[in-house]
Amino acid sequence: MWGAVEAGGTKFVCAVGTGPDRVEARTVIPTSDPDTTLSSVVEFLTRYPIRALGVATFGPVELREGHPNWGTITSTPKPGWKGVNLAGRLAESLGVPVGIDTDVNGAALGEWRWGAGRGMDPVVYVTVGTGVGGGAVIGGRPLHGLVHPEMGHVSVTRLPGDEFAGICPFHGDCLEGMVSGPALERRFGRPPSELGSETEAAVSLASTYLARGLRQVVYVLCPEKIVLGGGVSRLPGLVGSVGVKLLDELAGYGVTDQHRAEFVVPPALGDDSGILGGFVLAEAAAGR
Numbered sequence: 001m002w003g004a005v006e007a008g009g010t011k012f013v014c015a016v017g018t019g020p021d022r023v024e025a026r027t028v029i030p031t032s033d034p035d036t037t038l039s040s041v042v043e044f045l046t047r048y049p050i051r052a053l054g055v056a057t058f059g060p061v062e063l064r065e066g067h068p069n070w071g072t073i074t075s076t077p078k079p080g081w082k083g084v085n086l087a088g089r090l091a092e093s094l095g096v097p098v099g100i101d102t103d104v105n106g107a108a109l110g111e112w113r114w115g116a117g118r119g120m121d122p123v124v125y126v127t128v129g130t131g132v133g134g135g136a137v138i139g140g141r142p143l144h145g146l147v148h149p150e151m152g153h154v155s156v157t158r159l160p161g162d163e164f165a166g167i168c169p170f171h172g173d174c175l176e177g178m179v180s181g182p183a184l185e186r187r188f189g190r191p192p193s194e195l196g197s198e199t200e201a202a203v204s205l206a207s208t209y210l211a212r213g214l215r216q217v218v219y220v221l222c223p224e225k226i227v228l229g230g231g232v233s234r235l236p237g238l239v240g241s242v243g244v245k246l247l248d249e250l251a252g253y254g255v256t257d258q259h260r261a262e263f264v265v266p267p268a269l270g271d272d273s274g275i276l277g278g279f280v281l282a283e284a285a286a287g288r
């Protein structure tokens with residue numbers, strides 16, 4: 001049996017099991033300071049005989065194996081979490097091997113193993129919510145190198161007449177700066193889920209920029225499937241619209257039949273892509 005943790009800014013989801021059909025137990029712990037949060041995580045997981053733990057976490061996180069800070073949250077605005085050695089502390093407390101990756105690489109792993117990306121290689125998972133982030137599984141392995149992918153921070157060509165400055169503190173009008181949940185809220189004056197009659201306009205805008213961002217992902221990583229998740233992706237018609245507009249962006253160059261049919265899809269595992277990806281990370285950690 002594996003343990004899995006999906007570490008987020010508002011909550012830590014914990015589960016034990018082996019896959020989507022065998023989740024023996026799960027719990028949700030609100031994110032507070034590291035000591036309180038991690039001791040609740042450990043308290044839950046020690047009740048079960050887990051062989052290894054997989055952690056899919058918010059970032060940025062150091063993922064270079066052998067690096068002295070491996071498994072450590074490197075820089076984050078979340079109070080108290082900067083410099084926390086998430087993997088090391090959980091490994092020490094639980095006495096089992098720990099695998100760690102980003103939340104979006106975790107979600108990509110879950111969808112690749114059991115969800116919309118089954119049998120596909122590479123698989124890309126992009127979330128559009130509080131931020132925009134992306135992960136990729138290539139040859140069965142989550143992609144990271146010197147750093148981990150930051151697909152939300154690619155630049156996007158502006159729509160004519162769009163004067164919105166963008167809200168990314170680093171780049172202003174990168175993809176995340178233009179169409180994350182908070183960016184849409186700034187543009188429309190209300191959260192994306194409360195837009196009412198303006199929903200269609202928000203979907204049109206967001207899908208155009210997402211297609212422009214994903215064009216770069218398609219040409220660089222050559223995914224066989226793009227899974228689009230996160231709160232904003234649940235706006236009616238958004239995922240389908242991104243798929244159609246992405247084809248426009250590709251303009252017939254390097255396009256296959258696979259790009260034309262169900263290429264951009266919602267997560268098959270719903271909100272569980274990341275936590276289930278934790279099981280895949282645990283399995284890999286046990287085998288090292």
Ligand code: ZN
Pocket residue numbers: 152153168169170171172174175176177
């Ligand atoms: Zn940015």
